[in-house]
């Protein structure tokens with residue numbers, strides 16, 4: 679069942695590779711999106727592709743997808759179109775990598791931030807992620823609404839501090855978040871008041887220190 683709880687200092691832990699373990703999260707509010715920021719931290723030993731954030735609508739399975747392809751290579755999908763990034767992501771000693779993706783329809787700018795380093799790409803302008811049935815999944819990549827999971831794209835490891843906004847955070851704010859100096863929380867998804875449901879063997883673990 680749906681739980682709404684403060685996950686501060688907690689992480690979802692996906693202990694094994696599977697296409698049956700995932701977490702669905704429910705937004706506080708969901709406007710139709712013409713801009714967004716998604717931030718999170720993950721801790722994984724995988725070098726294969728893995729889904730970090732999968733947001734599907736009934737019309738588009740990859741309405742908003744943050745995918746790590748392999749070390750240093752990330753893709754951001756908006757309404758099924760994608761753009762690739764090369765961003766150095768040497769794992770900090772803590773094991774935790776912090777990522778943020780931002781997208782702004784009016785300029786078409788997509789930015790990928792990894793441990794405070796950024797890279798910027800252009801996508802077509804004027805896209806809107808419509809307000810309609812949506813499914814937000816952590817731990818798996820949706821090839822269809824709420825399903826179509828591929829174990830080869832699953833996250834094995836931990837994920838924490840998932841926040842989503844309906845606007846683009848400034849570079850200053852993202853830098854502060856990465857450094858653990860910011861208390862900015864998402865207005866769409868807020869890790870500190872998250873409504874979620876675990877499916878399959880997903881554990882909640884305490885996080886000692888997520889700072890880099």
Ligand SMILES: *[C@@H]1O[C@H](CO)[C@@H](O)[C@H](O)[C@H]1NC(C)=O
Pocket residue numbers: 747753760761762
């Ligand atoms: C992005 O990277 C993926 C994975 O390496 C690759 O399959 C795809 O063709 C790339 N897309 C573009 C537009 O370069």
Ligand SMILES: *[C@@H]1O[C@H](CO)[C@@H](O)[C@H](O)[C@H]1NC(C)=O
Pocket residue numbers: 736811
């Ligand atoms: C889509 O949303 C509507 C309104 O909330 C709901 O009645 C319908 O069952 C949803 N469809 C699916 C496939 O989830």
Ligand SMILES: *[C@@H]1O[C@H](CO)[C@@H](O)[C@H](O)[C@H]1NC(C)=O
Pocket residue numbers: 697698825826827828
């Ligand atoms: C998991 O994979 C199996 C085999 O490919 C497939 O039949 C099943 O639909 C998948 N499950 C989900 C939830 O995607």
Ligand SMILES: *[C@@H]1O[C@H](CO)[C@@H](O)[C@H](O)[C@H]1NC(C)=O
Pocket residue numbers: 721722723834835836
């Ligand atoms: C990564 O591998 C190490 C050594 O096997 C293990 O102790 C650690 O728990 C793994 N980390 C994750 C996030 O699975």
Ligand SMILES: [Ca+2]
Pocket residue numbers: 819820821828831
């Ligand atoms: Ca897939």
